[in-house]
Amino acid sequence: MKIILLTILLFISVNLKAQFSDEFDDNKFGWTEISGKDGEALIIDGKMRIECFRSARSIYEPILTSTGEPNYIETHFYAPIDINKDFSISSNVLVKKINEDNAFGIILDYIDDGNYLSFVISEGKAMLLKFENYDLVGRIRADIKLKGQRKAEVNLRIKSTFKKIEFFVNEMKALEVRYLDLTSNGVGFYVLGQQVVEFDNLIINQ
Secondary structure, eight states: OOOHHHHHHHHHHHHHHHHEOOOOOSOOOOOOOSSSSSEEEEEEEEEEEEOOOOOOOOTTOOBTTTTTSEEEEEEOOOOOOOOTEEEEEEEEEEEEEEOOOEEEEEEEEEETEEEEEEEEETTEEEEEEETTTTTTEEEEEEEEEEEEEEEEEEEEEEETTTTTTHHHHHHHEEEEEEOOOOOEEEEEEEESSSEEEEEHHHHHEO
């Protein structure tokens, strides 16, 4: 009987450790929060709220401003996961407007402002963008059934398994990438173009 009880407690303990969640009631996990002339990323009313004030020249090519700052807004933290093992990341998103001039999504493999992967969506398309020193060095694009609209609720999810990463939008697979090596457990959110996006209920499973 003791062995069975110990097994059950061990099973519960393992599964509790396997899931990480953040409902943004505070900033106990150390997300970057910023506020400036280009935009802001702040935890407000239980959500990570990101607003970008600048129009995007292109959703494919984030550029530096005259002051040397990126023209997109991102926030990140370092997740308690082993990137070499299977994991999934999901978040509920409230978007002020979806159109072809704006993009938003989830950052993976974040190293610093100019080096990261970004799974993003805009009207009618999903993309994986890879940046090195602010330069776009890789891109995969797919058409999706996401119409331009205002005050849209969207669920984003990333699933990483052995040598394969899948990107889901409202539980529909949007992209699949293979043989992409990750080097950092930096995870974040990304907004490009004049846009307001609220991220909530971040869940990471491993």
